[in-house]
Amino acid sequence: MLLHHSLKKVFALVSTTTASSKGSLSNWVSTTTASITTSSSSSSSSALYSTASSSSSSSESDTGAGILGKLAPSAKNLLFDVPVSNNGGRARIILYKKEIPESECTIVTPMDVGGLRSEAYRAINPQGKMPALHSHTTGLSLAESDTICRYLLSEYSALAPSFQPDNPVSNEIARFHDLYLTTIQTCLYKPGPPFGSMGSRKEALQEYSKQLYLIANLMVDDDDEGPYMCGKEVSLADATVFPSIVFASYMFPKFEDFQEKENSQSQQRQPPIPKKLEEWYQRMIDTDSAFQKVYNEIMGGLSEWNEKGRWDSIWLAGVRDTEPGTLFDKIIAKEIPASIVKEDDKILAFQDINPAAPAHVLVIPKDRAGLTRLRQATPEHYEILGRLLVAAGEIAKDEALGFGEDARIVINDGASAGQEIFHLHVHVMGGRQFSWPPG
Numbered sequence: 001m002l003l004h005h006s007l008k009k010v011f012a013l014v015s016t017t018t019a020s021s022k023g024s025l026s027n028w029v030s031t032t033t034a035s036i037t038t039s040s041s042s043s044s045s046s047a048l049y050s051t052a053s054s055s056s057s058s059s060e061s062d063t064g065a066g067i068l069g070k071l072a073p074s075a076k077n078l079l080f081d082v083p084v085s086n087n088g089g090r091a092r093i094i095l096y097k098k099e100i101p102e103s104e105c106t107i108v109t110p111m112d113v114g115g116l117r118s119e120a121y122r123a124i125n126p127q128g129k130m131p132a133l134h135s136h137t138t139g140l141s142l143a144e145s146d147t148i149c150r151y152l153l154s155e156y157s158a159l160a161p162s163f164q165p166d167n168p169v170s171n172e173i174a175r176f177h178d179l180y181l182t183t184i185q186t187c188l189y190k191p192g193p194p195f196g197s198m199g200s201r202k203e204a205l206q207e208y209s210k211q212l213y214l215i216a217n218l219m220v221d222d223d224d225e226g227p228y229m230c231g232k233e234v235s236l237a238d239a240t241v242f243p244s245i246v247f248a249s250y251m252f253p254k255f256e257d258f259q260e261k262e263n264s265q266s267q268q269r270q271p272p273i274p275k276k277l278e279e280w281y282q283r284m285i286d287t288d289s290a291f292q293k294v295y296n297e298i299m300g301g302l303s304e305w306n307e308k309g310r311w312d313s314i315w316l317a318g319v320r321d322t323e324p325g326t327l328f329d330k331i332i333a334k335e336i337p338a339s340i341v342k343e344d345d346k347i348l349a350f351q352d353i354n355p356a357a358p359a360h361v362l363v364i365p366k367d368r369a370g371l372t373r374l375r376q377a378t379p380e381h382y383e384i385l386g387r388l389l390v391a392a393g394e395i396a397k398d399e400a401l402g403f404g405e406d407a408r409i410v411i412n413d414g415a416s417a418g419q420e421i422f423h424l425h426v427h428v429m430g431g432r433q434f435s436w437p438p439g
């Protein structure tokens, strides 16, 4: 597959124009398209992007295959994506670096076929997510980013660079990324949990950082071997990880310190993104125009999110626990004594110093996380609230603690309801008859 040399100028031009394109998607497309149009030496088929205007007019065939057939009909492949898309970013890096022309693969958006939930888009990507690829030539549709990348690498193997699809280390980095990072990435920007397998944002942020360190350990050791993750040549690992680091380096600073408190005493806190990865990321932006272009595309979208106040209501970013601490913090820190009956990494249960029943235990979250009282609870607290109640239930049947067949479980919410200590706590009481209604 040969690529005309004159196209290189066009792609270079595209690379340098997107930095200022921080508007809407239509701005992005039109800015990019406009920049291509100014390159008089190129034919219109050299542009990667299509405004796909022909598809937006309605007609009797504007469902499913009808819309699709009219979308950039001269292109062999369509990549459905938007600039801010993280997972699609890797496919765009491949398109830009290999300089695959629009006639081979045109970037369109799901909106061009009615949006992510439209029948036409679901036919291409049943997950209703981005990216997706559709081949006009063969009718093949692909809905998963790594598969799309490998398809592009195989289809356009004659165009350098190869992206080392057979390098086991590159593949391992990409798999680590997709299995352990992508699955929890929403902790950086979504309003509430769960974040993959992580029930709390703090844990998810910690895990995300840990996984970045594991990936950094797989990169080539010596800087001289770079500049890419696996050496002198770009690989799928670079394309896969880069868009996530655009997200991470933009978003981590928005969050208050989420690392374990114990770390601060025993060792110096480490930055959330390892230095090695940070240096590689900066190197890619500074020296590689394809990576720089994707950086600009994603950053345009992220700036818009920021301007719309995306992080204002997100726990640990715009929302933090600023209330004064209580004596329960001292009990957690073991600075004042308590008769502890149960403890794990998340909760602490101890005998009430002034028991209201023969058996009276308090169960508290170790990290108050804004839970001064129950009515402060949000979906961010689903996991800890579940843990507190499960622990309360276990304690309530512990005969060794004086509990019997039944128990009274109480949460006082506010001063007039009897709350004295503003760190959420569950009273577990037993060993006597309780009356109703309570006083």
Ligand code: AMP
Residues within 6 Å of the ligand: 327, 338, 350, 351, 352, 353, 354, 355, 362, 412, 418, 419, 420, 421, 422
């Ligand atoms: P509340 O009135 O719902 O805020 O409950 C606070 C509970 O904390 C009361 O039942 C107190 O008896 C109990 N309490 C206060 N100080 C201590 C302490 N140092 N150790 C154990 N329990 C305590």
